[in-house]
Amino acid sequence: MISALKKWFSENKLASSTLLLFGLIYCSISLVNHYNFRTAALDLGMFNHALYSFSHGKMNHFTLDLEAFGPVYFADHFSPITLLYVPFYYIFGSWTLLIIQIAAILFGAWGTYKVAQLKLQFTHKPIFILVIFLAQWAIISALSFDFHNNVIAAMFVPWLYYHYLKKEKAKVILYFVLMLICKENIALWLVFIFIGLMFENGFKQFFKQFKSFLKFEIPLLLFAAIYFYIIVGKVMPALGEGHAVNQIARFGHLGNSIGEIIKFVFTHPLDTFKMFFESTMDDPISFGVKKELHLVILFSGGIALFLRPAYLVMLIPIYAQKLLASDFGFWGISGQYSIEYTPIIALAFIDLIKVLRNWKFKSAFIYLSVILVIGTNLVTLRTRKAPWYDRTTSDFTSKIHYSPDGLNISYLHKELAKIPSDIPLSVMSCLAPHLANRDKIYHFPVIKDAEMIVVLKDKRSFYPLNKEDFDKKIKELIDSREFKLVKDENLLVILKKIKHSVK
Numbered sequence: 386m387i388s389a390l391k392k393w394f395s396e397n398k399l400a401s402s403t404l405l406l407f408g409l410i411y412c413s414i415s416l417v418n419h420y421n422f423r424t425a426a427l428d429l430g431m432f433n434h435a436l437y438s439f440s441h442g443k444m445n446h447f448t449l450d451l452e453a454f455g456p457v458y459f460a461d462h463f464s465p466i467t468l469l470y471v472p473f474y475y476i477f478g479s480w481t482l483l484i485i486q487i488a489a490i491l492f493g494a495w496g497t498y499k500v501a502q503l504k505l506q507f508t509h510k511p512i513f514i515l516v517i518f519l520a521q522w523a524i525i526s527a528l529s530f531d532f533h534n535n536v537i538a539a540m541f542v543p544w545l546y547y548h549y550l551k552k553e554k555a556k557v558i559l560y561f562v563l564m565l566i567c568k569e570n571i572a573l574w575l576v577f578i579f580i581g582l583m584f585e586n587g588f589k590q591f592f593k594q595f596k597s598f599l600k601f602e603i604p605l606l607l608f609a610a611i612y613f614y615i616i617v618g619k620v621m622p623a624l625g626e627g628h629a630v631n632q633i634a635r636f637g638h639l640g641n642s643i644g645e646i647i648k649f650v651f652t653h654p655l656d657t658f659k660m661f662f663e664s665t666m667d668d669p670i671s672f673g674v675k676k677e678l679h680l681v682i683l684f685s686g687g688i689a690l691f692l693r694p695a696y697l698v699m700l701i702p703i704y705a706q707k708l709l710a711s712d713f714g715f716w717g718i719s720g721q722y723s724i725e726y727t728p729i730i731a732l733a734f735i736d737l738i739k740v741l742r743n744w745k746f747k748s749a750f751i752y753l754s755v756i757l758v759i760g761t762n763l764v765t766l767r768t769r770k771a772p773w774y775d776r777t778t779s780d781f782t783s784k785i786h787y788s789p790d791g792l793n794i795s796y797l798h799k800e801l802a803k804i805p806s807d808i809p810l811s812v813m814s815c816l817a818p819h820l821a822n823r824d825k826i827y828h829f830p831v832i833k834d835a836e837m838i839v840v841l842k843d844k845r846s847f848y849p850l851n852k853e854d855f856d857k858k859i860k861e862l863i864d865s866r867e868f869k870l871v872k873d874e875n876l877l878v879i880l881k882k883i884k885h886s887v888k
Contacts, residue, residue, distance in 0.1 A: 493540025717771025
């Protein structure tokens with residue numbers, strides 16, 4: 386194994402050095418955030434809790450939302466791939482998913498590099514494609530906000546495409562299945578990915594190869610469409626047991642079911658088109674967010690999408706799920722909601738470079754694109770229109786990102802490690818990912834049957850409470866004599882439930 390790795394590094398020195406550099410940058414974002422208690426109950430706490438349950442042979446019940454009614458984990462996001470992470474949980478604990486996410490991004494980047502080597506028959510240029518992939522703003526945004534399985538799915542795309550080019554159908558099916566089990570909405574994305582693949586070489590080639598497509602691409606496309614309908618329309622609502630764990634709800638202004646949404650899109654095409662560019666809200670904070678997304682995509686290699694429109698087709702459901710949502714938090718360039726652009730932009734860019742004829746123009750275009758991608762990323766690290774952007778979690782070039790921000794980090798880690806793992810807890814958001822190794826955990830102020838409450842008095846978000854209501858709630862709990870204060874030190878507050886004797 387070690388000798389094979391040494392051989393690989395010696396044969397790919399420049400590419401492996403580039404991967405190592407960006408891998409260190411990614412760790413400096415994601416792992417530093419987790420160490421400094423900047424990860425959250427939603428979503429890393431939720432995923433860590435699920436991973437704990439699965440690693441102990443139990444079904445997970447999602448209790449970290451503010452209702453805490455505890456539906457089956459798969460009712461919120463249908464992600465069976467989470468089961469495959471279990472072996473790593475025994476090694477890395479609460480860090481597992483963050484490490485897997487970083488490794489997946491590097492794996493996806495390497496797949497893109499292999500595609501570039503396959504399609505671009507000239508020396509050194511594929512390394513610039515690798516940089517264009519790794520330096521995308523969408524990767525930094527995703528890493529700055531916990532862990533998400535759509536990141537994993539997006540990183541399988543280059544490998545699916547690579548084996549598709551090499552006509553290795555078994556491996557295409559492997560990555561197809563892996564993507565399907567990442568998250569419920571990925572199935573819809575796969576439908577459009579295969580549509581794009583079939584039209585990659587134009588309409589004429591599509592009709593020439595149509596009979597061939599009937600044997601492989603179209604069956605996979607139809608399977609993905611049916612899978613999406615069954616999982617989203619039937620399975621997840623059934624698992625939710627009548628509760629509103631409905632991912633379609635954010636599109637309620639378009640319709641209350643998949644069928645109603647599709648009907649609205651086709652019967653109101655102009656209104657639907659406008660939603661891709663205009664805010665549908667009166668709140669000034671939402672103005673300009675969609676425009677920023679389009680500009681950032683354009684400056685990050687997105688021009689290739691318009692010059693190679695088959696790849697733009699692949700992104701139709703991604704644009705739709707972002708820009709047609711009623712929540713403007715989805716619209717912008719923050720969080721994990723843009724990661725799917727990264728592989729598609731890179732693959733479109735490779736295809737564009739392949740068809741360019743003028744050697745000097747081709748080289749200049751590549752160099753300029755690399756500069757623009759890196760520059761756009763650095764600019765958006767510092768400022769953006771996207772709401773609720775916290776530079777502290779993203780800007781790995783600033784000192785504040787590495788600062789504990791007034792917390793005694795080593796003390797907190799030591800004290801949290803002492804909390805028993807066999808009791809239910811109610812915790813504030815930033816502590817949940819570190820304390821999810823138990824059967825029951827709730828998002829404070831939800832308490833239910835929690836035996837201990839663990840919170841910080843300051844320096845982190847009190848969501849969903851403000852500081853005043855938070856202090857009031859803690860005082861009420863102590864005054865009620867249901868809980869007693871057992872620790873109040875270095876901003877860490879721990880309350881323990883008082884067990885009253887039965888007479």
